[in-house]
Structure formats: structure tokens, C-alpha cells
Amino acid sequence: MMRAPITVDPGRWIRVPLxxxxxxxxxxxAWAVWVSAAAVPDDAERREGIRAFALAIAELDSSRATARYWHFPDDGEPGMALDVHLAVDDGAGLLPEPADRVVVEPLETAVEVSGFSRAARRRSLVPVGDSTDGDAPVLALVEWAAAVDGIVVGMMATDTDPARLHRLIVDGDALLAGLDGRALARMVRG
Structure with a gap:
């Protein structure tokens, strides 16, 4: 299996095998047991919760992912997974079309990322289910995209807690900066 050329802060992210x-x-x-034992070797009850969370993340659909990372900062609680995927740059918009239904207008921001010709981040709140009233639960969504050498590297993270996902943005920006876009382009284009 070819590994994506990504440098991550091990104090913020755990690579999830695909x-x-x-x-x-x-x-x-087996991976989930290993992660939980390494994370909390002296707390069996907490270790079981982390094992179950790790297993759920490892079993998420990864058909579009090139790499997956679990946000697990040394100074905080484990968070959501972030998938990295690659696509050929077709010259269209950098980020994919936003969700059809959103709670508020998505916030799209250009970001500077060394080694990429252009990059952007979008934050959205998407209603869950078919409810049309204002009390529907929401899913917070952050998407990143960066283009170089004919490819687009995309990343996406979701959470039911917008505040928790907001805290992930700085670490997500750093993970994007740790990508070797040109090496990824060589993987895709051969």
C-alpha cells in the first residue's frame, strides 16, 4: 500500500489505517485496541471508550480517502476524523459545490499554503434529516482544498458540535500545510 506523503504533528493527529x-x-x-492502550494505559474504563471510538473511525467508509487522520490532541479530548482525498484538477472551482441545504450561508476563505498554487477552506452548518423547522439538528462541516500540478487535495471533517469542529480548524490548516502536494500529484498522475 502506498502511503500519502503527509507530515503530521503526532501530538495532534493519529493516522488511521485504511x-x-x-x-x-x-x-x-486490533488497531483500536493498540490505540486505546497507548492513549490511556492506566484507565481501563476510559480505554474502552477510546477503543470503541477508534474502531468506529477505522470502520468508516474510506472508498474516497487517500489518508485518514484522527484528531487526538495531547492537550484535549479525541475529536473527529479527517479524510484526505485527491482528484484531478478540472479547472472548475477549488472546493466542491456546497451542500444544497445549509443553516446559514457557508463561510469560504482563501488560505495560504506553501507548496500549493491556491487553497481554500469552507465552513458550513448542514441540517440533519428532512426537517424544515429551525430546530433540526445540524452537522458542522469543514472542507479544505488545495491545488498544485494538476491535482486538488481535499480534506473534510464533520462534527455534531460546531464549537468542537471550530477548534479543529487550526490543526486542520497545519495538516494541509504538511502535505507534499507535488509528491501527491506524482502519485495521481504517475
Missing amino acids: DFAEERWEDAA
Whole structure:
């Protein structure tokens, strides 16, 4: 399995294997046990909660992902997973079309990322379910996209807690900055 050339802060992110064929863990369950034991070796109750969370993240659909990282800062609680995916740059907009239904107008911001010709981040609140009233639950969504050498690198994270996802943005920006866009382009274009 080819690994994406990504440099991450191990004090902020844990790489989630997408395929266990060439990993040291047999499967997602074994990886989740390892992560939980490493994270909280002296707290069996908390370790079980982290194991269950890790297993759920490892079993998420990864068909579009090139890499997945779990936001697990040394100085905070574990958060959501962030998927990295690659696409050929077709010259259209950098970010994909926003969701059809949003609670408020999405906030799109250009970001400066070394090694990329252009980059942007969008934050959205998307209503969950079919409810049309103002009390529907929301899903907070942050999307990043950066283009270089004919490819677009995209990242996406979601959470039911907008405040928690807001705290992830700085670390997400840093993860995007840790990508080697040109090496990723060579992976895609051969």
C-alpha cells in the first residue's frame, strides 16, 4: 500500500489505517485496541471508550480517502476524523459545490499554503434529516482544498458540535500545510 506523503504533528493527529494488508495490526479491531492502550494505559474504563471510538473511525467508509487522520490532541479530548482525498484538477472551482441545504450561508476563505498554487477552506452548518423547522439538528462541516500540478487535495471533517469542529480548524490548516502536494500529484498522475 502506498502511503500519502503527509507530515503530521503526532501530538495532534493519529493516522488511521485504511487497509490493513501491510500494517502491523491484523485488522481495525486490533488497531483500536493498540490505540486505546497507548492513549490511556492506566484507565481501563476510559480505554474502552477510546477503543470503541477508534474502531468506529477505522470502520468508516474510506472508498474516497487517500489518508485518514484522527484528531487526538495531547492537550484535549479525541475529536473527529479527517479524510484526505485527491482528484484531478478540472479547472472548475477549488472546493466542491456546497451542500444544497445549509443553516446559514457557508463561510469560504482563501488560505495560504506553501507548496500549493491556491487553497481554500469552507465552513458550513448542514441540517440533519428532512426537517424544515429551525430546530433540526445540524452537522458542522469543514472542507479544505488545495491545488498544485494538476491535482486538488481535499480534506473534510464533520462534527455534531460546531464549537468542537471550530477548534479543529487550526490543526486542520497545519495538516494541509504538511502535505507534499507535488509528491501527491506524482502519485495521481504517475
